[in-house]
Amino acid sequence: MKKEVKDTIIVELGQKLKEYPHFYLVDLTGLNAEKTSELRRKCFKSEIKLMVVKNTLLHKAFEASDIDFSPMYESLKGNTAVMFANTANVPAKLLKDYTKEGIPALKAAYAEESIFVGADRLEELAALKSKNELIADVVALLQSPAKNVISALQSGANTIHGVLKTLGERPE
Secondary structure (H helix, E strand, C coil), rough: CCCCHHHHHHHHHHHHHHCCEEEEECCCCCCCCHHHHHHHHHHHHHHCCEEEECHHHHHHHHHCCCCHHHHHHHHHCCCCEEEEEEECCHHHHHHHHHHCCCCCCEEEECCCCCEEECCCHHHHHHHHCHHHHHHHHHHHHEEEEEEHHHHHHHHHHHHHHHHHHHHHHHCC
């Protein structure tokens, strides 16, 4: 491969690292063509960009990045594919479906500004909540006390209304 082509790939990888806030390094060794095509289709449907890369070029893209990816350098061995995503837990959930077969295997991930190394971190990554999910949880927690107060006031009003109605209808 010519140096100009390598430089272009490194720049492209660097742009992807900036464009997508989350990415996973995956080992696709052992997937046949049919399974690889199926994985690519599922990635496309889930809005995940899957790229097979050379480890040395990805290493150079990591070094050129503003973020310190040095804990991931040891994961750059063998075949490596990168799954770029806008939502942190979507690739983990997709990979979790495949874990029954053991392929593809998670090498490392960068999600929610944290680095996860090793296949054993897949459960943790799948359990991560996206920013929107966290905001929804906070809003629900904030609304809960207000809903309780309103429902208590409404039930109290109904009770008082019922008592007054009963007293008004009662013959003297």
